[in-house]
Structure formats: C-alpha cells, structure tokens
Amino acid sequence: MRRVLVANRGEIAVRVIRAAHAAGLETVAVYSDADAESRWVQLAGTAVHIGKSAAAKSYLNSAALVEAARETGADAVHPGYGFLSERPGAVKELTDAGLTFVGPSVSTIETMGDKAAARDAARRADVPIVPGSGPVGDVDEALAAADDVGYPVLLKAAAGGGGRGIRPVASREELADALPAAQAEARAAFSDDTVYLERAIDGARHIEVQILADHAGTVVHTFERDCSVQRRRQKLIEEAPAPGLSAETRADINEAAVRLARQVGYVGAGTVEFLLTPSGEFFFIEMNTRIQVEHPISEAVTGVDLVSEQLRIAAGEPISFAQDDVRIRGAAVEFRINAEDPDNGFRPTPGDLSTLDLPGGPGVRVDTGFVAGDRISPFYDSMIAKLICSGPDRDTALARGRQALAELRVDGVPTTVSMHRRLLDEPGLRAGAVHTRWLEGLLPEPT
Amino acid sequence: MTTIKAQMPGVFYRRPAPEKPVYVDDGESISEGQTIALIEVMKTFNEVKADASGTVAEFLVEDGDEVDVGQDIVRLGET
Structure with missing residues (x-):
C-alpha cells in the first residue's frame, strides 16, 4: 500500500489525509463540482474531479472512483463514513478493480448491514439482542410476533440503518395499519420491504464500543462511547467513557463487542452499538462497519490513533498495541457543529461561511473540512466541524467544552453552537443522566 | 409567464421515490398547495408545493438536477 484514494469529503477526508501522510503514504483526494476549492483537495498529494455536486453523481459513483484511482495510481481506498463505506456492491467494484479497501470485507459489510443477519451473528456470539422477531410478512404474523416480543414495539426495516426505517407501535390496534405503512416506507427508502419487530425500550442510553481487528485475528476494543444526546436518532453530543458505568458493565459490554467482531471474522475499525437500559441490561442494536464520526473522543481518552490503525490493518500489519496496553485516561466530549438552526426545528442552513474562528488550548481539538469563505453546500450532510474537548476528568x-464553545465563532449560517452552549447548563447533561429521548424532551415541539 | 420557483437549494426530484411515478406530469392541472416535487437539502427531503394553480406546461429542470434558490422549476400554462 503506497497511495490512498480518499473517497469522501469534509472533515473525515482531512482526517484521513493527515493520518495517511503521517504514515508515509501518498494521498489522492476526490471532489465534486461543489468542492473544487476545498481544504482536502489542497491537502492531498493529488486531486481528481469525479463529477457533479449531487452525491449520486460524484462521491457515490464507484465507477468514477475506480477511474480516479487508475488515473492516479492509487492502490487503496479509504471510504470515511457514509457515502460508499457501507455499500457492499460499491465496495466490491473497488476490490474487483484490485484496490485495497480500508475496511472489512464485502461479505462482512453485507452481513452486518442486514439487521436480521447481524442479530443472528450476535446470538451466535452470545451477545444479548433486543427481544424481537424475524421478518414479518403479514399482519397476522406481525400480531403473533408482537405478542411474544411485548408492546410497545418498533417496526424496523431490515435494510435500514442510521435511525432510518423505524416506526414505533404502541398497541395491537395500531399494528394492523402500521405494518403496510412500514413496508411501503422500507420499499421506497431501501428497495426492500422486509421488516421485523423489536421491543421499544424506554429511557435507554446509546452506548457503543469501538473495536479494531487485524488480519491475524487480533481483536481489541478502545472502550465505549455514550451517544445518547440525539435528535431524531442523529447524534449531537458524544462522550467517552460513558459516565456512571459500573466497572462490571463496562467490562461486559466491551467484551461483548469483541466477541461479536470475532464471531464475524471482522477486519478493520468498527463500532458495535448497544442500548443500555435503566436497569443495567444491554442489548446489541447494530454494527457500523467503518470509522465513526465520533471516533476522536475514543482517541482522546485512550491515545490510540484509530485512523492510523485502520491504515496499518489494511496494509496487512498488526494492530500497534495490545488490549492490556489500553487504559481510559480522563474523559472527552464531542459537540457536532452542524449547519442547522436549533431555534427553527433544526432546519438545514446551507450558505456561505463568513467566519470560522476556532478555539484552542489544552484538550481542545477541532476537526473540520472547512475554512472561512467556504460555502456549506446543500448537497451533503450539515456537519461543519466537530469540537472535541478532553481532560483528566x-x-x-x-x-x-464550555470555554471552547464560547470562543468558537461561526458566522454566515445558523449552527448548533448556540444549542450546545445551552445544553451545557442542563442538570441532566451535567449529571450524565441522559438517554436517547432526553434531548427531544427538552426541545420545543416542531412547528 | 407564471413559474414555480425553488424555495431552497439542493437536488431536485420529481418522484417521491425512485420507482414511484412522478408527482405530476406535463399537461396536468395542479392546484395551489399541491406537492409537485422534492428538493433534497443536506440529506433531508423537502416537498415543493405549488404556490399557484394552473396547468403544467413544462418542467424546466430534470429529475436529479441541482437547483438554486429562486430558480424556475415549472412553467405554468392556462388553467
């Protein structure tokens, strides 16, 4: 592995380019019409234009990526997150073209991307799963399954993910109408109308475990993150380690994640997501077979450079440390700075970034793909930057975090900065007593 | 000439989902408030509602095209 094509944009493209250069690798950036002047294009060794602004015509166009790799002599592709990272068909096109994919195998992506198959794998690895059903085809089947699982239930699209394709159902009466609606939504969104049932759990925290696995079969974790501060299942604040976790639960949940990764023969960096109930039980939800947005908080508390480990693993090298070498030192929190208006129902706010003044000091890290003067494009997700703050406790x-958010100035587009400043005063957040519906409970109802 | 303009920048879609029929066809009459298209902005889908009634003379942008705020997307003919 000598030259890595970075098949992504924004902060994660910058992050991967930095890690690759630090590892002595050359880099190739790709960009759409909208991103021609971008920071990652300037940072990379070479850059290739791959299409129009719409993601389907650029960052999701695997043929264009293969061509860009061929043209520039790239021998590996780092997918970042989103875009092609979890699309087995696209990844197969890359690997069929002889490129090393910085991530797990196509079949692992396929297995973990299929909710039913992922639950089966968890069951085999003796990892607890949320009580649920297999695929339910018709209303009678769904009613029988829901009686077993227990109300309230969630109807979930087997091909869904990232919080999409989920419909809550409170009672038997609602289920008859909800099933065909959920199937239609699943068909429309994922071209697959397979749905299944899961018990809805109230007051649960979202805890996820970062794992790394290499080709020699070594699997380690770098502990957990708590990503319970969410809105519509989109994470806004993440913490490492999860506050208030008992040593026993921490050990159990991290070991469960490692067991699952071993079970599926995982290679690369991955995240195993769990729900942790108020009574301390935890259940597997899904595995993300890629680097995650919130990976820096794990880096901050363990000192492990996760992206550099990804590159090592892809090159066939062993993970650079052993499980016993990893300790949690202190705590870290990440705030997602998005171009969304928190005072206006989180309406997306593309536009021109006139000011981007970043905070600094010990324990303050900002990952961003933008500089003042850039345009925050309507074509991609709304994230402008990630602010990661860490300390000995x-x-x-x-x-x-409070100081950094006070220093951070973003002008030109409304952002989530104002919301983060307010949330830091919330007793629930300060006490670490949050759950996945906590933020929605604080926010005014959408108008 | 009466036109319906894009209220936001993004990617323009004439169908609610790729395999679904278009919201409206050329020649169809539409009424104010009717959903005629989607614009995807930062991964959220926003319905484009007609701000006038009339007959669709032609769509001025193709399915999947990029549109800007204020860009004409539909030309309306006589009702």
Missing part, C-alpha cells in the same frame, strides 16, 4: 472536559 469529566468536569474538566465539560469546562473546557
């Missing part, structure tokens, strides 16, 4: 990390 949680209070220090939060205090540094």
